[in-house]
Each structure stands twice: as C-alpha cells, then as structure tokens.
C-alpha cells in the first residue's frame with residue numbers, strides 16, 4: 001500500500017494585526033487577562049471582503065511550490081473550514097478554480113478546528129487505497145467574520161489565516177503513520193454558531209441578536225479538550241509502539257497555551273516539546289496546525305526523518321491525532 005508523505009507546506013496570514021491592547025478599546029478586557037488565560041498577544045484579521053478561499057490560495061501556492069507540484073498534478077483538494085465562502089459551492093471548488101487544478105476533485109471538511117486533521121485523515125485513506133495520488137489539504141478560516149465583537153469571552157480568542165500541505169503517494173514507509181478522528185455531537189451546544197443554517201434561517205431578528213456568531217462555554221470546552229487531545233495523542237503513539245521520547249515535536253491545535261501545557265502534563269512530556277505560535281495568531285481554527293507545521297519546518301525545529309505528533313480539538317465536538325514521519 002502506498003504511504004501518504006508530506007511533500008510541501010505553506011501558510012498565509014493577513015497583514016493586519018489586532019493586538020490585545022487594541023481589544024482593550026473595543027470590549028471590557030485587558031492584555032493581562034488575555035495573556036494569563038490564553039497566552040495570546042495578537043491575531044491577524046482579514047479585510048471585510050476577504051473570504052476563506054482568498055486566504056487558502058496563497059497558502060496552497062506556497063505548498064505546491066515547496067513540493068514542486070504543478071496545479072494539474074493535484075487530483076484532490078480538501079479544505080478544512082467552518083467559515084466557508086458560502087454554503088455551496090464548497091470553498092474547495094473555489095480554490096480548485098483559482099489554482100487551475102483542472103484534474104482535481106474538491107470538497108470541504110466541516111469539523112470546526114479539527115477540519116484540517118479530518119482532511120488529512122481522509123486524504124490518507126484515499127492515498128492508501130490508491131484512489132488519489134497528489135492531494136492538497138488546506139485549513140482556511142476567517143473567524144473574524146463570525147465573531148460577536150461585543151462578546152469579550154470569545155472575540156479575544158480567534159484570528160484569521162490559512163495553512164496548506166501537499167500529500168503525495170510514496171513507496172517509502174514514511175509519511176502518515178496514524179490518522180485518528182473522533183466526534184461527540186451530544187455536546188454540540190458547548191461550542192457552536194447556531195444561526196443561519198437550515199435549522200435556524202437568517203431573519204432580521206437572528207441578525208439583530210447576532211445568533212449567527214460563535215458561542216462557547218469556555219471552561220467546559222477546556223476540560224474536555226485537554227482529555228480528548230491527550231487520549232488521541234496516546235492512541236496514535238500506542239498504535240505505532242512509539243513513546244513520548246521518540247517524538248521530536250508535538251504540534252497541537254493552537255487554542256490556548258494553558259490547554260497545551262495541560263496536555264503536555266497529562267502525557268508526561270516537557271512543555272518545550274510542544275510548538276506554539278498562538279501568541280502571534282490566536283486560534284485560527286482549522287488553519288492552526290498547518291500554519292504551525294509550516295513555521296516549525298521553516299524554523300528548523302523539525303526536519304526530514306523526524307517524528308511529529310499533531311493533535312486537535314474543536315466544535316462538534318471533534319478531535320483527532322496524526323503521527324507523521326517527515
């Protein structure tokens with residue numbers, strides 16, 4: 001069976017920076033509260049007319065260039081996003097057209113912050129099964145468009161951005177070694193954007209009450225996230241007879257530094273083995289891990305041959321893990 005190897009990565013972040021001090025002027029919050037409770041110092045905010053595919057395309061172009069892959073060689077595009085350009089067509093179809101990937105099928109993965117890991121898992125299955133050979137897996141989010149900017153409990157947490165990976169079929173034994181995804185829909189109301197879908201259509205009242213925006217019960221989500229991320233990471237390691245000492249770097253979903261440190265503690269791993277860039281970008285949802293992976297490679301924290309563990313958690317609830325030998 002072919003293995004799915006990471007052939008190239010890329011990221012794109014909007015230029016506009018919104019700092020915690022800027023937020024102090026918008027809602028009743030403080031730089032100190034945000035840094036102490038989350039680790040976040042600033043985040044990037046896309047322009048009002050910028051959509052998820054606008055961020056996805058430059059990230060994907062960089063990943064294709066790094067992989068030395070032409071757009072026509074791509075045979076599948078998966079976009080993890082919970083802020084799609086529109087209900088349909090999928091954001092992946094817009095990306096397909098903008099990139100000129102004329103030979104690619106395209107669809108979105110709607111799993112909130114876990115969307116990119118879900119996409120990697122699906123791409124891995126397609127490559128292992130021989131159905132696809134060259135897959136673009138993108139995480140692209142514009143959460144600034146679905147936040148309630150009057151709700152201090154949520155608007156300080158998120159940012160916009162995109163990350164992309166090119167996966168290729170290979171005869172080597174490297175690449176994705178474990179890809180586990182999970183869900184529990186019974187807790188959907190702890191983290192959701194309830195309005196605007198077929199259950200609660202857009203009406204003037206819904207818009208006035210901002211029910212299309214993200215709502216979260218933060219502290220309950222926090223506790224479940226720590227447990228599920230630690231469980232998913234353990235499963236990926238056990239499946240491959242790998243111990244924490246074998247892992248060069250853990251790249252966790254970038255929601256909260258306290259969550260990352262708690263997961264490290266549960267796994268009995270040093271915090272320094274966990275990558276974080278949420279200080280600069282906040283939580284970019286499905287884009288957070290591919291952005292982080294691209295930065296970790298660029299900074300030389302990981303290189304070819306290293307074992308990398310990626311672990312995610314998001315609305316749904318959804319969660320999962322990837323164990324990859326680069």
Ligand code: ACO
Nearest residue numbers: 029033112113152153156218219221222225255256314315
């Ligand atoms: N500034 C100042 N005070 C605030 C702010 C703010 N921005 N936000 C909340 N507070 C207040 C609250 O009102 C509360 O005040 P009270 O004690 O007077 O009631 C107090 O701070 C504590 O609030 P908590 O919500 O209990 O704070 P907590 O320590 O849990 O931190 C946070 C909140 C950062 C949201 C944390 O719970 C968290 O990170 N949760 C998990 C997020 C996550 O992982 N989400 C999953 C991925 S996202 C996705 O899938 C879309």
